Amino acid sequence: MTEAQGTTETAAKKPWYKKLWIWGIVLAVLVVGGIGNLATGDEREAAQINATPTPAATEPPEPTEPTEAAEEPVPEPEPTVDEDARSAAFEQAIRDAFGGQEYSEVFASDPTLWYGWISGVRTQGSNGYVTLQVGSGSPDRDDLGERAADALPRLLPAEATADIDWIIVEDASGVVIAQSRTH
Known part of the structure; x- marks a missing residue:
């Protein structure tokens, strides 16, 4: 080099x-x-x-002169909603739509019906939640959830869904499968 x-x-x-x-x-x-x-x-x-x-x-503000307690209108407290009672009424409306049958009875007679897969019903605010006992890997998960979300607003009477805007169908882990408006 x-x-x-x-x-x-x-x-x-x-x-x-x-x-x-x-x-x-x-x-x-x-x-x-x-x-x-x-x-x-x-x-x-x-x-x-x-x-x-x-x-x-x-630092609290120092009053410059003594003030008298002025009578201010007290706002009315908002009515509290008993979610447990709403949930029970919502669940009862679903049961009544199927003749009052238990979920397990329907599942035993025909496991293809989404009603037999219900494991829980609750309300929260203006939403009604229906939990199906299906896992995220179940091949029937999407079909059952979509059929439930489509059928529930049509099956339930208007009084049962008067304060519910959305019906949300979830799987067992709480993941939303499908949802539909009630009104």
């Missing part, structure tokens, strides 16, 4: 910041770090924000 060849080899070497594979590693580390921060959040920053008291919150 001649002296001229040796100088061209060292002169042809790129500095580290001009090598593409180094920037690929840097980019990968930044992406992974960014995703990690999004997933876990920054607890230290949130703790500092919540722990720093504001001056207005720590």
